[in-house]
Amino acid sequence: MLSCRELTEIVTDYAEGRMSFWRRLEVQFHLGMCHPCRAYLRQMRLAAQTVGQLPPEPMPPDIKAELLKRFAALSAADAAPPTSAPPETQTNRTPKS
Amino acid sequence: MRAYYAVTTRPPSSTPDDDLALLARLRGGDAQAFATLVDRHHGPMVRLAQVFVRDRAAAEDAVQETWIGVIAGLPRFEPRARLKTWIYGILVNQARSRARRDGRDVPFSALVEADGDVAAAVDAARFKAGGHWASPPADWVQDTPESLLATRGAAEVIGAAIDALPPAQRAVLTLRDLEGATSEEVCNILEISEINQRVLLHRARTRVRAALEQFLQKK
Ligand SMILES: [Zn+2]
Numbered sequence: 001m002l003s004c005r006e007l008t009e010i011v012t013d014y015a016e017g018r019m020s021f022w023r024r025l026e027v028q029f030h031l032g033m034c035h036p037c038r039a040y041l042r043q044m045r046l047a048a049q050t051v052g053q054l055p056p057e058p059m060p061p062d063i064k065a066e067l068l069k070r071f072a073a074l075s076a077a078d079a080a081p082p083t084s085a086p087p088e089t090q091t092n093r094t095p096k097s
Numbered sequence: 098m099r100a101y102y103a104v105t106t107r108p109p110s111s112t113p114d115d116d117l118a119l120l121a122r123l124r125g126g127d128a129q130a131f132a133t134l135v136d137r138h139h140g141p142m143v144r145l146a147q148v149f150v151r152d153r154a155a156a157e158d159a160v161q162e163t164w165i166g167v168i169a170g171l172p173r174f175e176p177r178a179r180l181k182t183w184i185y186g187i188l189v190n191q192a193r194s195r196a197r198r199d200g201r202d203v204p205f206s207a208l209v210e211a212d213g214d215v216a217a218a219v220d221a222a223r224f225k226a227g228g229h230w231a232s233p234p235a236d237w238v239q240d241t242p243e244s245l246l247a248t249r250g251a252a253e254v255i256g257a258a259i260d261a262l263p264p265a266q267r268a269v270l271t272l273r274d275l276e277g278a279t280s281e282e283v284c285n286i287l288e289i290s291e292i293n294q295r296v297l298l299h300r301a302r303t304r305v306r307a308a309l310e311q312f313l314q315k316k
Contacts, residue, residue, distance in 0.1 A: 003228025008218040012299035016280065018291075036233030040219075043234060047306040050242040051259070051274035054252055057140035063157070064135055067164050068128055074168050075126030 002030045007037050011044050116180045123171055135164060138181075141276040142188055144259070148208070148268045149192035151199055159192040166191065178285075181278060185286045205287050208265040209297070218303045237313055251312065258308035262301050269294055270301035 007030055013019050014027050031038050058064075122130040139160065146156035166187045174183060189205075196202045223232040239245040246252055259267060259275070268287060272278045278286070284294050 003224075004230045004233075005217075005219070005221070005224045005228035008303075009299075011218075012295060012302060016295055016298075018295060036230045039234045039236050042240065043237060043306050043310065044302055046237070046240060046242065046245065047255075047309055048274045048302050050245050050251075050309075051255060051270065051305060052277055053242040053246060054140075054255060054275065055246075056136065057143070058136040059139040059160075060157075063161055064132065067135060067161065067168070068132060070165060071128060071131045071168050072126070074171075075128075 002026050004030075004034060004037050004040075007031075007034075008040060011041050014041070015045065113179075117176060120171075120174070120176060120180060138184065138276070141271050142185070144271045144275065145185065145268055146188060146192040146195075148264045148271075149189070149196045149203065149205075151196070151201055155195055155199065156192065159188065159195045162191045162195075163188040179282060181276070182282050182285050185272070185276075185278075185282075189286060205265070205268070205289065208263075208268070209289055209293055212263050212265040212297065212300070214263060214266065214300045216300075218299070219307075234310065235314070237309075239313070245309070248313075248316070251309070254308055254312040255305060258305045262304060266297045266301035266304070269297040270305070273298055274302070 007027065010019070010023075010027070014024065019027070031041065059067075119130060119134070123134070142160045142163065143153065143156045146159040147153060150156050150159060163184065167184055170183075170187070174180070178186075193202060193204075223230065225231045237245075239248055239251075259270060262270060269283055269289075272283045272286060273280065280291060280294055280298075283289075284291055287294070289297075
């Protein structure tokens with residue numbers, strides 16, 4: 001029988017659906033009978049969801065303005081027909097300003 | 098170095114339509130779309146870069162360089178990978194080359210190995226000998242993200258808990274929960290196995306939950 005202590009170590013496997021069918025049944029059986037473990041699972045989910053809803057941190061306006069300038073410049077240049085650029089290679093990964 | 102976005106095995110058909118629509122707007126020179134994209138990802142991007150570089154200023158530089166790279170790469174980007182995966186792949190590269198310049202390059206795999214967090218999810222003292230709860234978690238009055246975030250100080254506690262995570266856990270939690278990436282995307286961006294990703298996520302969420310529990314108990 002799965003203990004509460006064991007359950008706290010595998011809740012993420014459970015939440016991620018990375019568990020065998022029988023293990024999953026075991027967890028569900030335990031959760032069905034154990035209020036504290038249900039609370040624990042809820043709190044783990046809530047912690048993750050709340051991280052996802054933290055207030056956004058927008059980019060500082062001066063940096064954003066500069067990027068937008070670059071973006072506009074490139075879009076303008078791009079209005080010209082594209083040159084036959086080589087297919088994407090790893091050299092594209094470290095573009096320099 | 099291997100291109101991060103090439104790691105993905107997703108067929109092009111699985112690229113969501115909103116990615117394609119956004120890509121079209123960006124390529125069409127839609128500044129508003131670009132500004133929104135930049136703002137939406139700024140927080141998580143700075144946090145992820147900080148895993149590699151020495152301070153916040155260096156992280157913000159890496160983020161800025163990333164967007165410059167994104168702008169330059171947009172015409173050539175092939176939507177076989179998610180836009181997000183591509184952007185974060187560039188960020189990891191930028192952050193790592195910045196770290197190298199500062200003489201502190203650490204490959205992510207080393208951070209994963211260094212993650213010696215063997216602490217139990219919950220302190221052993223909270224269980225009886227048989228493994229059942231001796232000191233069970235209390236039900237939280239705030240049981241939605243909205244009500245939790247409406248609690249004064251909760252957002253700061255969560256932010257501090259994330260900042261205090263060991264780097265590999267911080268990277269995974271940032272991408273999964275702050276950015277909202279899938280486990281597959283996280284594995285591609287950080288080049289780690291699904292199991293490593295899950296173990297790190299578990300440890301990270303466990304710590305954030307524990308920080309919240311402590312905070313709510315004191316209230
Ligand atoms: Zn239990």
